[in-house]
Amino acid sequence: MTCLPAHTEKKLGLVIDLDTCVGCQACVTACKEWNTGGHMAPLTDIDPYGGHVDGVWFNRVHTYEHMTEMGGRTVNFPRSCLHCEQPACVTVCPTGASYKRASDGIVLVDEDKCIGCKLCSWACPYGAREFDTDVGVMKKCTLCVDRIYNDNLAEEDRVPACVAACPTSARHFGDLGDPASAISQLVEARGGVELMPELGYKPTNRYLPPRARTERAARVDAPALEPIRAEGGFLGWIDRMLSN
């Protein structure tokens, strides 16, 4: 049913720290690796070794230059589904293939119902949905719904693959609907923001802006290199001979 639930018990989502993301693409490849065998499998690759590489990815890392009066800085920016509270991608779906779960707020696609009309991808301002030309249906991030509730995995592994893979802990997973949860408190402490709030989609995921610059950072200036002094004696004579 593409009508939205009035209320979701949880608001599971991601918090992405733009301060510590190093743009290593580990989350991207971990996502592809897990999901090409997961709920929305396969994440097809078209012409993977040819000149027109294409295919489905749920997570893409952009890089931006952010210039302010404090100077410029490079910001790596992972972009994926934000599991919005008002996901127009769900309400525009004519078949009921797209839905938002009342239990945890995850937005999913039922591949068996999708007719591949692509309207949901037009309705998403964030570009989170990608059409699979191989299978003819729309695909999107599942928040690794087949990991986070998976009893066959060790408890510490029951997080989305992107979160598990991140080497700098720039990605956090949890219930953003619970103000007491660690992830909500992280958002509170770091002033996490919604993307494009003016469009009214009410995304669940939050992004933590880069921390302000500080003068407390350690100075790592190395002393200037000095020219090598010519040595005297036999070695000095050899050095002079060889230098000629």
Add this chain to the structure above:
Amino acid sequence: MHPAISVVFFTTATGAGYGLLALLGVLGGLGYVEPGFWFGLVSMALALGLIVAGLLSSTGHLGRPERAWRAFSQWRSSWLSREGVASVATFIPAALFGIGWAVLGRSGGWVAVAGLLAAAGGAATVGATGMIYASLKPIAQWHSRYTLPAYLVFAAMTGAVLLNALLQGFGRGSTSVLACAGLATLAGWGWKLATWRHNDRLELPTSTNAATGLAGGTVRSIEWPHTEENYVLKEMGFRIARKHSARLRRITNFLAFAAPAVLLGIAFLLPWPVAAATASVLAALLQFAGMLVERWLFFAEAKHTVTLYYGR
């Protein structure tokens, strides 16, 4: 936005088909236009043929067309589903009207009721088509008060020009229908010019700062996540038309509006029925071609917010 040929033809053809059906339903049902066997048959076949061809063409856009029947289920939330339901529901009064008016040669009574219901169904379907686009917030050129009236005005315009061409072609020209077709063409032209003027001053409804959560200063894309174009760029980042938009707008102005208006004016003034019929049919053909270009531009000139992420 990528202009899929199947969708461009679909919206243009069903617009004209439902416009013609609605006019036949109202004018025929109330007895203002007598059917006559061949005229009734040809005009109903043209209206329903355009509608069916358009609907079939729309399934060409689908990844899994064999599941298209599922699209009738979500009318409570989805304008695309409502469009599907309205389009199929309209066939019932349209068929009854066709039997009563074109085959039995009757008007008034239940034929008038069926004709009016077919007209209402056609308007509802075209309106739902317009709302599919008008409801999409990420695309400012579509999420505008111009979009829904445009679909209705263009359907009425192309329908009126087609009805006039049919009447003139069968030697039953009506000056009031001819005048309405000409005025509708001018009205459509005015609406398109106003829409373009509005769109040319539009800004995206958001900014790269808001898209990335980076407040203040400027945000410039310096590296994409992929080296080749992906689905998002091909579908939502289509750019070819912006290069040629001025020329394509001139083509639209000429084919869809100026040439048909002049031809209809000539038909209005000429006393010879054959010349008036030729001008009227030519006006309908040119206008249909022009509306295909207009609809192509409608997609190609629309800019999606996701382009912000790519610095486009």
